[in-house]
Amino acid sequence: MPAINEGRMGLNSDGEKGDTRRGRETGTLGKLMALVDHVALADGPMRFTDILSLSDQPRGTLHRQLSHLVEEGLLEVDRDGRYRLGIRLLNLASRSWARNEFRAVAEPHLRHLQELTGETVHLGVLRGSEVIYLDKVEGRQSVRMYSQIGNASPAYCTGVGKAALSALDDLDLAGRIAALEFRAYTAHTHRNAARLLADIVEIRVRGYAFDREEHESGICCVAAPIRADDGGMLAGVSVTGPAYRVTSQKLQQWAPLVVAAADSIMTDMRNRLGPKR
Amino acid sequence: MPAINEGRMGLNSDGEKGDTRRGRETGTLGKLMALVDHVALADGPMRFTDILSLSDQPRGTLHRQLSHLVEEGLLEVDRDGRYRLGIRLLNLASRSWARNEFRAVAEPHLRHLQELTGETVHLGVLRGSEVIYLDKVEGRQSVRMYSQIGNASPAYCTGVGKAALSALDDLDLAGRIAALEFRAYTAHTHRNAARLLADIVEIRVRGYAFDREEHESGICCVAAPIRADDGGMLAGVSVTGPAYRVTSQKLQQWAPLVVAAADSIMTDMRNRLGPKR
DNA sequence: AAATTTCGTTCCAAATAATGGAACTAGAGA
DNA sequence: TCTCTAGTTCCATTATTTGGAACGAAATTT
Structure with a gap:
């Protein structure tokens, strides 16, 4: 009243x-x-x-x-x-999900990336300051393949999330970072905006992001940003695996593959959208 | 793909x-x-x-x-x-989906049923006169495991749907059948309420339902009803496969297994809900 | 290039749906 | 039995939605 x-x-x-x-x-x-x-x-x-x-x-x-x-x-x-x-x-x-054209376009590239690396591949989109996973491709899949799809994770401590954030312009980025609450999921999680920003600057230079046990202990990944261009939507692809198997060298070695997959997805999206615009 | x-x-x-x-x-x-x-x-x-x-x-x-x-x-x-x-x-x-306790309770039983039969197992719940698939377990799963989950299909021409319908009381059943529009998905689809009712009467007697290419050509299944008792919810389990592999004899042979799985799920649900009520 | 049509967006008085207090019912415990 | 808590229904008051009209921007036509 x-x-x-x-x-x-x-x-x-x-x-x-x-x-x-x-x-x-x-x-x-x-x-x-x-x-x-x-x-x-x-x-x-x-x-x-x-x-x-x-x-x-x-x-x-x-x-x-x-x-x-x-x-x-x-x-x-x-x-x-x-x-x-x-x-x-x-x-x-x-x-x-079934009708999401971005997911459909990305799918073969995810599968290819999975075959190249042998590890799990994720596709996620940025929403606010969270990442929502749109698809996942596992190798010899265990049973619960479904699990991750639709899940939301904080953008600031996941590979896909940081990659997507790195593609934002500074103003937008600042806005989203301001809305964050930093929580220490593991010993390696960024604890404040300064650390995150430093990381993002590096990611921009390199063109890809790492997550070394920042969100979950024992889990590492490399990720690359995707500018989906569809609705100003940002997304990312990643290759993820257990730390004991996925060494820093492997992550480095996979980085170009991940970036290539991201680029292919972008290209395909642009082509599918037609020469419009 | x-x-x-x-x-x-x-x-x-x-x-x-x-x-x-x-x-x-x-x-x-x-x-x-x-x-x-x-x-x-x-x-x-x-x-x-x-x-x-x-x-x-x-x-x-x-x-x-x-x-x-x-x-x-x-x-x-x-x-x-x-x-x-x-x-x-x-x-x-x-x-x-992740928090659905009915699904969680059913899962091991679905998996067991899959191992016994080697074919795909579905779990679906009745909503109005449609079935919505809650889970699916495939053997050597192909890629798109996700596909079926969440999908809605007409209850009157699917195994899970007919099984669930058969567990309704007559009044409720009549109401839902009245709301149906019969559409001939295949040559074997029931075309009117009378045929469907006759089938359902048989299903009640037997305790399980067949779908012999009624919804999709070349696809057959056996299904059993589950009274979830949770919110008056009705559901069903089925074993599904291609007609060339899944003969009538096999369906007959699997029927008791499917019924047993349905019963186990019901029992587990009741136990989990506690001695309440 | 000007004129026209289509598409999408904004505005505000009038119509409608949501609100919130209170009264009512049903169960559980004392 | 009485009381307390949980949930449901009712209805005047108030806030939100509605719909017409007017506006701006593209696209299409003249």
């Missing part, structure tokens, strides 16, 4: 989608998606009251909002009244 | 009750999700005007709605102004 949003509108210099969670000017949808987020980020199914405590809204309002979300299939509720993400999301995502 | 099972998915992406597309009482969210549906069902990216012609709304209104959807990441727009599904959906779906 109070005029909550007095001041926020005008000054909103949101050129970027740095998802600050506060600046969302999306009215009703924003409120509803915030609820979906709460459910998505929780460890398990949530009861009505759990959600109530996270979203300071009156019970009546929350109840209607959740009902609408359930009705639309974005959430599901079991007979114990516990809410979880709805299966419609899986269905929509599967369409989104 | 080949998208093996590229869906011919239903016209009707929304399940739940008799989805008259008009009766959605979900206010603003309903209107917005209808737009998402339009984009999801289109063959490719859509221009503003394409969507405008499908959704009879004023240009100004549509523009704001699409902006909100883009802002929230449910849709994306490239610099040519073409809309497609947003990558946030992939991220949400990946969480939804």
Whole structure:
């Protein structure tokens, strides 16, 4: 009832989608998606009251909002009244994935890169200051191939993420870095903006990024940036493997291959988009 | 590289009750999700005007709605102004999938069933009159393992779908059948409610369902129903393979294995849910 | 090159849907 | 039985969405 949003509108210099969670000017949808987020980020199914405590809204309002979300299939509720993400999301995502032309164009190149190196290849896109993995190609794949696709990881401590960040212009980069919270996933994780920036400067010079156990202990990778040019979208490819097998020399040796794959993907994208523009 | 099972998915992406597309009482969210549906069902990216012609709304209104959807990441727009599904959906779906306890409980059983039969095993849940595939285990898996997961297929001509339908009570079954549109995917597809009902009666007696090239030529399967009991949810497991390899005798021989797997999954689910209820 | 049509975007009074307080029901415990 | 907590429904008030109209920019035509 109070005029909550007095001041926020005008000054909103949101050129970027740095998802600050506060600046969302999306009215009703924003409120509803915030609820979906709460459910998505929780460890398990949530009861009505759990959600109530996270979203300071009156019970009546929350109840209607959740009902609408359930009705639309974005959430599901079991007979114990516990809410979880709805299966419609899986269905929509599967369409989104199947029809993603960037992914489709990249796929053969990922596979080729996988064959050249024998290690796992990832394709991820930058969204805000996170990387979302779009595809993954493993060699003698273990069972859970599906696992990584759709996952989000912080851009500042992953190979794909840093590669993508390095392709931003300085202004945009500064904006996204400002939105970061540095967290020490491992002993090698960058702890502040200065270290990250230094790394990114190197990456720009070299043309590729390393991740030496910055996100996960025992996991290293080389990655190269892709300017997808489609919607100003930035992405990256990487070759990833366990540190005991993937030595620094191997990473160095693979770097040109990764860069070549990234370049091929860019070229193919441009060709597919046609001589337009 | 080949998208093996590229869906011919239903016209009707929304399940739940008799989805008259008009009766959605979900206010603003309903209107917005209808737009998402339009984009999801289109063959490719859509221009503003394409969507405008499908959704009879004023240009100004549509523009704001699409902006909100883009802002929230449910849709994306490239610099040519073409809309497609947003990558946030992939991220949400990946969480939804990873945390789905039903899927997690079923997984070892699917794997076991795959080893016993050597053919592909599917897990799907019933949503409205469609089946959405939750998991898939292939033997020497080819590349596109991901493909089927999240896909929707009509319940009336798939093994998993018919098995799940057979576990409904008569009233509910009648309701869902009434909502069906029969389409002849192959020469063996049921063409009307009577044939389908007769099949379902047999399935109830036997305890398992066959699909002999009803949805896709050259593809057969045996499936058993799972009463997930979680939210009144119904599901099914199936073993699927090419007709030249999967003979009628084999299907018969596998039937008890499939039923056993379904039963094990049910038991595990009940145990995990605890002695509650 | 000017004129016209199409496409996309912005604005604001009017219409509509969301809000939030309160009243109500159902279960669980004491 | 009574009380407490969890969840659901109701309805006047308020905020958000709506839709027409007007605007700017491209593309197409004259």
